[in-house]
Amino acid sequence: MSSYYLEDFKPGQLFTSSGRTITEADLTMFSMISGDWNPIHADAEFARGTRYGQRLVHGTLGIAICTGMLHQIGIFEKSVIAMLGLREWNFKKPILVGDTVHLQLEILSVEPGKSGRSGKLGRRFRLFNQHGEVTQEGDSDVLVLTHEGARQQEAEQAKGGAA
Template sequence: MSSYYLEDFKPGQIFTSSGRTITEADLTMFSMISGDWNPIHADAEFARGTRYGQRLVHGTLGIAICTGMLHQIGIFEKSVIAMLGLREWNFKQPIVVGDTVHLELEILSVEPGKSGRSGKLGRRFRLLNQRGEVAQEGDSDVLVLTHEGARQQQEQSSQAAQP
């Protein structure tokens, strides 16, 4: 899929990624990177005694997977400027090793900026498991170039490359 610019988005649009199965390596690597070795993630015997009966994947790994799946969808490849934040992120269902998840991204709002070069998109992320259940969801605004902003950026890059 090619990049979308601000004018290409409309509230209500939904973009869906392909699936990705969560592995033991994902759980372990995220524990190593984050330093979070809570027994619910790292101790199979402890986790067996919880209401889930098994280890859970870190909730924040779900957020990271969502943002990675944006790249796979490809709509922000050349147009994104910056993620502006996350709001009201909710963990609805646990994620466990072996779950296959995919991202459903809904455009909530499109707000042109004052300069005409960029604007803000309101987005809702939904991370769904293989049963179609929402495992996590939350909102995130992002600053995106307009077609004109991309053209101006390209011109500036071309001029800077000339000796």
């Protein structure tokens, strides 16, 4: 899929990634990177006594997987400038080792910027498991180039590269 620019988006558009199975390695690596060794993530015996009967994947790993799946969808490869934040993120169901998840991205709003080079997209992320259940959802705005902004950026880069 090719990059989309601000003018290509409309409220209500949906984009869906393919699936990804969560592995033991994902859980362990995220514990190592984050430093979060809470027993609900790291201790199988402890987790066996909880309401889920097994270790849970870190909620924040779910957020990271969502943002990573955007690259797999491909619509922001050349157009994204910056993520502006996350808000109202909800952990609805646990993510477990062995679950296969996929992202559904919904465009909520499209707001042109004053410069004409970029604008803001309102987006809703929904991470589904293999049972079709939403495990996590939340909103994230992003700053995106317009087609004109992309042309101007390419011209500036070409001019800088010629020197």
